[in-house]
Amino acid sequence: MITHALVGLDARRVEVEAHLQNGLPAFAIVGLPDRACQEAKQRVRSGITSAELNWPDRRLTVNLAPAELRKEGSGFDLPIALAVLAASRQVTEESLRGHAAVGELALDGRVRPVAGVLAAAEGAKEQGLSRLFCAAVSAPEAALAGIEPVPLHHLAEAASYLRGEWQPEPFDQPDKLPSPEGLPDLADVRGQERARRALELAAAGGHNLLLAGPPGTGKTMLARRLPGILPPLTRDEALEVTRIHSVAGQLPPGRPLVTVPPFRAPHHTASAPAIVGGGSGPRPGEASLAHRGVLFMDELAEFPRPTLEALRQPLEDGAISIARVGGKAVFPARFQLVGTMNLCPCGARGDPAAECSCSTQRLAAYRDKLSRALLDRFDLLVTVPRPRALELAAAPSEASEPVRERVVAARELLRECRLRRTEAADALLSRAVELLPLSARGRARVARVSATVAALAGAAEVEPEHLAEALSFRTPNELAKAA
Amino acid sequence: MSAAAVEPIRAVRRLGRRDLPELLRHIHDPPHALFLRGAGGAEILARPAVAIVGARACSPYGAQVARMLGRELAASGLVVVSGLARGIDGEAHRGALDAGGATVAVLGCGIDRDYPAAHAELARRICERGLVVSEYEPGVEPAPWRFPARNRIIAGLAAVTVIVEARERSGALITADFALEDGREVFAVPGEITGTLAVGTNRLLRQGAAPLTSADDVLELFGLAASQRPRAPQVGATAARVLERLADGAASADELARATELEPGPLAAGLAELELAGLVAEADGRYRAVVPPG
Numbered sequence: 001m002i003t004h005a006l007v008g009l010d011a012r013r014v015e016v017e018a019h020l021q022n023g024l025p026a027f028a029i030v031g032l033p034d035r036a037c038q039e040a041k042q043r044v045r046s047g048i049t050s051a052e053l054n055w056p057d058r059r060l061t062v063n064l065a066p067a068e069l070r071k072e073g074s075g076f077d078l079p080i081a082l083a084v085l086a087a088s089r090q091v092t093e094e095s096l097r098g099h100a101a102v103g104e105l106a107l108d109g110r111v112r113p114v115a116g117v118l119a120a121a122e123g124a125k126e127q128g129l130s131r132l133f134c135a136a137v138s139a140p141e142a143a144l145a146g147i148e149p150v151p152l153h154h155l156a157e158a159a160s161y162l163r164g165e166w167q168p169e170p171f172d173q174p175d176k177l178p179s180p181e182g183l184p185d186l187a188d189v190r191g192q193e194r195a196r197r198a199l200e201l202a203a204a205g206g207h208n209l210l211l212a213g214p215p216g217t218g219k220t221m222l223a224r225r226l227p228g229i230l231p232p233l234t235r236d237e238a239l240e241v242t243r244i245h246s247v248a249g250q251l252p253p254g255r256p257l258v259t260v261p262p263f264r265a266p267h268h269t270a271s272a273p274a275i276v277g278g279g280s281g282p283r284p285g286e287a288s289l290a291h292r293g294v295l296f297m298d299e300l301a302e303f304p305r306p307t308l309e310a311l312r313q314p315l316e317d318g319a320i321s322i323a324r325v326g327g328k329a330v331f332p333a334r335f336q337l338v339g340t341m342n343l344c345p346c347g348a349r350g351d352p353a354a355e356c357s358c359s360t361q362r363l364a365a366y367r368d369k370l371s372r373a374l375l376d377r378f379d380l381l382v383t384v385p386r387p388r389a390l391e392l393a394a395a396p397s398e399a400s401e402p403v404r405e406r407v408v409a410a411r412e413l414l415r416e417c418r419l420r421r422t423e424a425a426d427a428l429l430s431r432a433v434e435l436l437p438l439s440a441r442g443r444a445r446v447a448r449v450s451a452t453v454a455a456l457a458g459a460a461e462v463e464p465e466h467l468a469e470a471l472s473f474r475t476p477n478e479l480a481k482a483a
Numbered sequence: 484m485s486a487a488a489v490e491p492i493r494a495v496r497r498l499g500r501r502d503l504p505e506l507l508r509h510i511h512d513p514p515h516a517l518f519l520r521g522a523g524g525a526e527i528l529a530r531p532a533v534a535i536v537g538a539r540a541c542s543p544y545g546a547q548v549a550r551m552l553g554r555e556l557a558a559s560g561l562v563v564v565s566g567l568a569r570g571i572d573g574e575a576h577r578g579a580l581d582a583g584g585a586t587v588a589v590l591g592c593g594i595d596r597d598y599p600a601a602h603a604e605l606a607r608r609i610c611e612r613g614l615v616v617s618e619y620e621p622g623v624e625p626a627p628w629r630f631p632a633r634n635r636i637i638a639g640l641a642a643v644t645v646i647v648e649a650r651e652r653s654g655a656l657i658t659a660d661f662a663l664e665d666g667r668e669v670f671a672v673p674g675e676i677t678g679t680l681a682v683g684t685n686r687l688l689r690q691g692a693a694p695l696t697s698a699d700d701v702l703e704l705f706g707l708a709a710s711q712r713p714r715a716p717q718v719g720a721t722a723a724r725v726l727e728r729l730a731d732g733a734a735s736a737d738e739l740a741r742a743t744e745l746e747p748g749p750l751a752a753g754l755a756e757l758e759l760a761g762l763v764a765e766a767d768g769r770y771r772a773v774v775p776p777g
Contacts, residue, residue, distance in 0.1 A: 191737055192737060193740045194736035194740070194747050194751065196747070197747035197751065212768075213768060343767050343768075349767055350767035350768050350769075355679060356540075358540075360539055360540050360569045360570070363540075364601060383765075383768030384768060385735040385737075385767065387737065428759075431759060432759060435759055435761075456748075457748070465749065465752040468751070468752035468753075468755040468756050470755075471758075471759070472752070472754050472755040473751070
């Protein structure tokens with residue numbers, strides 16, 4: 001029987017062998033199973049009995065090969081059960097040929113879904129297997145890999161299928177991606193023209209965005225509306241994202257394919273491994289779950305420094321590699337980072353209605369939490385002051401739909417050609433570097449943003465006014481200067 | 484604080500009481516000696532000077548005013564004296580440095596201490612042209628009770644003292660008291676009567692200090708003509724429209740968008756243009772004209 005073990009996002013082929021010997025009845029699993037996998041003994045035994053199949057009362061050894069690969073999780077239950085059935089001649093070895101299996105067993109023999117079915121299905125497909133036993137709810141996910149799933153509700157179904165007594169319904173793969181819906185809409189945001197503009201620029205250029213301002217100014221509300229104005233995922237992107245979410249066990253039931261750019265918002269108490277990924281058999285963290293989408297870090301300065309510094313690698317490379325004694329796992333993590341922060345620890349700064357009570361030392365300490373290296377990764381910085389009541393009463397603003405159309409058009413333009421700066425724009429940039437505290441990285445950042453501004457305007461070249469707008473989103477002086 | 488901080492101070496000089504500048508020698512309680520650090524000569528202390536002091540935790544407005552005053556007064560040839568503290572003091576020094584003028588920082592500790600640590604770089608820049616001075620021997624640690632005493636030297640070195648922002652019980656008010664005791668002129672920058680940062684300055688005004696409305700008020704006292712203030716650089720039509728609105732007071736980008744009926748894109752471009760021209764500064768999301776109208 002063939003199944004697959006996950007190493008990072010890759011499925012490694014695992015052969016499950018079952019052997020019956022004479023001797024006192026016993027059941028052993030060898031081949032480096034972890035705790036959950038060891039416990040398969042109890043589940044497999046109860047499952048087989050509940051399916052009114054026979055448990056062989058002999059000395060039973062199950063081997064998971066290759067023996068040096070660590071096997072984790074409960075997905076081995078189903079393949080072990082099928083291997084046991086074959087070894088005890090309740091189904092034929094022949095009938096299992098060309099099949100792979102993944103799934104957990106309940107004590108009453110029901111088949112439960114597990115994480116990483118898509119990756120396992122892709123692994124099986126690659127190795128030329130044609131069908132995959134899996135839980136019925138996982139079948140649409142398995143079908144995404146182009147393999148024919150055998151959706152199971154119960155272990156007994158597997159046995160009757162293998163004896164040729166039952167055929168599952170052929171599985172239809174919907175070829176259209178379900179349209180994204182139910183995302184929060186920009187029309188809900190009143191006022192905040194500047195922040196909305198920054199959001200649109202971030203979406204069009206894939207820029208990282210830092211929103212600063214006193215609490216209650218709608219920073220979080222704005223950030224949550226970014227996925228709704230991003231271009232929808234292409235099929236390949238969707239598969240890539242789905243694979244990660246599947247391995248992490250984060251796929252919502254009933255929606256096998258993630259078609260909307262994901263939005264992940266880890267809390268600031270999350271540990272560094274929870275964000276960048278980790279564990280002994282490495283699992284993807286929030287940064288990878290946000291792949292092709294948005295990683296939103298509310299109260300950026302409250303995150304522990306090591307966590308923030310750990311994000312620098314994925315921000316640079318778009319991937320996270322986690323080295324373990326047993327090997328290395330690489331998780332893609334090409335996300336857009338959106339952060340928010342207050343202007344001071346007490347939060348009153350920037351709010352005309354409140355008096356800031358922070359000492360200068362506390363203020364300096366708060367700002368020191370974000371290293372220059374991290375701040376440099378934010379292309380766009382916007383300070384969102386508290387809106388006046390007047391603005392909140394303003395008419396509803398533009399909805400997400402037209403904004404997304406502009407974003408898609410701008411991305412098209414940016415992909416097609418490199419927008420050049422006009423001479424006047426170049427001169428302005430040089431002057432800005434001279435006059436403002438603008439590092440070499442800052443200069444590159446402004447140049448990048450100015451290209452996005454020009455693309456959004458549908459211009460053929462980057463004009464001085466595009467560059468000037470990009471300059472206005474650079475690091476606020478307050479954050480930039482040492483004291 | 485570290486050996487590295489002490490290293491650049493090779494040229495420590497000491498002025499005995501008889502060598503003190505005229506103005507300082509005649510205060511109520513002149514220091515026994517003054518230790519000097521920096522490339523500037525001791526004669527800087529004898530030049531006409533103005534002290535600019537104020538709150539450490541100042542507002543963005545206060546910081547901009549201090550910087551502008553430092554710049555304009557230094558450009559007219561006055562020496563800007565202050566205390567190297569965070570906030571107003573630091574901005575006044577920076578303004579003077581912006582103008583390429585001379586500035587003197589008076590410390591409440593030994594001149595080899597970088598205090599506050601965040602202003603170590605500023606102190607180094609002051610030393611390139613001006614002076615860092617103290618009545619304490621090198622090595623003396625900063626202590627709270629030394630700062631009021633330091634303030635009498637700040638007031639003593641300057642013929643005019645300007646308080647930019649001060650809360651009800653501010654160290655800057657002590658400086659003002661010393662200045663008044665020694666019969667020097669005191670200016671206070673008027674502030675909003677509803678803000679705590681203006682309580683100290685507004686009380687000074689009520690007690691008879693002169694209100695400061697522009698750098699020219701101080702220059703007039705010294706009989707100096709206002710330095711050639713560079714004519715406002717030419718800006719585009721959009722930027723001019725934004726600047727006109729900002730003359731009424733600080734505003735956030737969104738308020739400006741509404742008032743000028745500009746789209747966020749062109750507005751942002753206009754603001755960046757004004758910032759580059761040095762006409763507008765941004766702090767905490769609000770934009771402010773930094774050059775007085777007219």
